[in-house]
Amino acid sequence: MMDFNNFYSKQEHYFSPKHSGGMAEFIEKYSVSACRAVDLGAGEGRNSIYLSKLGFDVIAIEPSTVGANKIKEYSDRNGLGIKVLNTDFIECLDRLQNIGFLVSLTSLEHMEYSYMIEAIKSIKQILNVGGYVYIMVFTEDDPGFKNESENASECSAFIKHYFKKNELKNHFSDFEILHYSEYIKEDNAHGPIHFHGKAKLFAKKI
Numbered sequence: 001m002m003d004f005n006n007f008y009s010k011q012e013h014y015f016s017p018k019h020s021g022g023m024a025e026f027i028e029k030y031s032v033s034a035c036r037a038v039d040l041g042a043g044e045g046r047n048s049i050y051l052s053k054l055g056f057d058v059i060a061i062e063p064s065t066v067g068a069n070k071i072k073e074y075s076d077r078n079g080l081g082i083k084v085l086n087t088d089f090i091e092c093l094d095r096l097q098n099i100g101f102l103v104s105l106t107s108l109e110h111m112e113y114s115y116m117i118e119a120i121k122s123i124k125q126i127l128n129v130g131g132y133v134y135i136m137v138f139t140e141d142d143p144g145f146k147n148e149s150e151n152a153s154e155c156s157a158f159i160k161h162y163f164k165k166n167e168l169k170n171h172f173s174d175f176e177i178l179h180y181s182e183y184i185k186e187d188n189a190h191g192p193i194h195f196h197g198k199a200k201l202f203a204k205k206i
């Protein structure tokens with residue numbers, strides 16, 4: 001697994017400090033009420049912090065010690081009570097019960113393919129019936145996949161798996177798909193301006 005410690009040690013917020021607008025939009029649109037939530041690959045905690053401030057009981061899973069410590073320090077300083085698990089996802093499944101919402105923002109593509117398949121199976125298992133997932137991944141439209149180095153993220157060399165067309169959606173064909181889209185978007189949040197091919201899924205376990 002790639003170690004994000006170097007990135008997270010560079011500056012206060014390596015990735016944007018701002019939470020995912022897409023996640024916030026779907027929470028509001030589908031009136032997802034506060035529940036126990038998992039932020040899988042929480043990074044420096046931007047989405048965990050947002051969810052916690054909304055009243056969710058958040059478990060932030062982040063194998064980078066630097067990232068995990070940042071989340072814990074922010075949570076302690078602000079009395080948020082985020083439970084930070086400084087480990088990788090499959091290692092901590094036994095501590096994930098009664099989950100009503102799971103967010104995974106550009107973390108599944110950092111896993112080896114067979115591990116990622118297990119991770120998706122586990123996401124489905126730990127989620128309550130009626131629970132929601134919001135997942136974003138990089139796709140084969142990403143300049144990093146196409147070796148267009150001038151448009152690619154400086155992190156592309158670390159991506160293990162770019163998702164094929166409809167691949168993310170097909171993994172969740174047993175869920176109610178409330179939103180699925182694939183698109184290319186500029187990213188100016190870290191490093192030189194670059195582009196990403198992305199797939200975005202919001203779905204409900206039935």
Ligand SMILES: C[S@@+](CC[C@H](N)C(=O)[O-])C[C@H]1O[C@@H](n2cnc3c(N)ncnc32)[C@H](O)[C@@H]1O
Nearest residue numbers: 004015041042043063064088089105106107110
């Ligand atoms: C591109 S960063 C995204 C961080 C965060 N989701 C965000 O949007 O700011 C990907 C994160 O996934 C984490 N990650 C990679 N493999 C993981 C695994 N097996 N279990 C949990 N997290 C993992 C990395 O440590 C890294 O922090």
